[in-house]
Amino acid sequence: NAGVTQTPKFRVLKTGQSMTLLCAQDMNHEYMYWYRQDPGMGLRLIHYSVGEGTTAKGEVPDGYNVSRLKKQNFLLGLESAAPSQTSVYFCASSDPGTGGTEAFFGQGTRLTVV
């Protein structure tokens, strides 16, 4: 049982390039989240989804887009990367049937924008 898997694990982008981060979960969870973590800042919520076909903005959504076309996948897109988006990105999922408070996280994607 893989849990939450993020692809890729590392990436270096040039300013202005675009990319998509993929998150896949095999636990049939309805809720999925994308966070970014910067040194000394804790985790900040970028976007989240409460089910297939739905997305919503979190604390820091600017510069990112997301899609949830399939229940098991949650994609995070950067249309035009900026150095300020250099960060570690974490995806998570949770099950509202058990309260939604226990989230399972992926191993993270370390993104550097130069």
Add this chain to the structure above:
Amino acid sequence: LAKTTQPISMDSYEGQEVNITCSHNNIATNDYITWYQQFPSQGPRFIIQGYKTKVTNEVASLFIPADRKSSTLSLPRVSLSDTAVYYCLVVSYGNNRLAFGKGNQVVVIP
């Protein structure tokens, strides 16, 4: 979302019991208190959750006083591998947003 306040960091010696506090003065009636642990270069991991009084599992104990405006996570006899950031969250049951603050960096010293 109820805001939480935690100390930024704390040190403890190996073998000691560590108590990590969290303040949540604006907690609502339907809110739960949830704690996560994050090791370096890993995503956070759920540790324990409670509503009131005391909850214990194989990893930790969670103490919540009657007014629920604070909580204490207790780690018994810590080892070096317990060095991590510990996050306290206040979450409504069925909530679709989990807000993490900066957490409490706990360093276990030999």
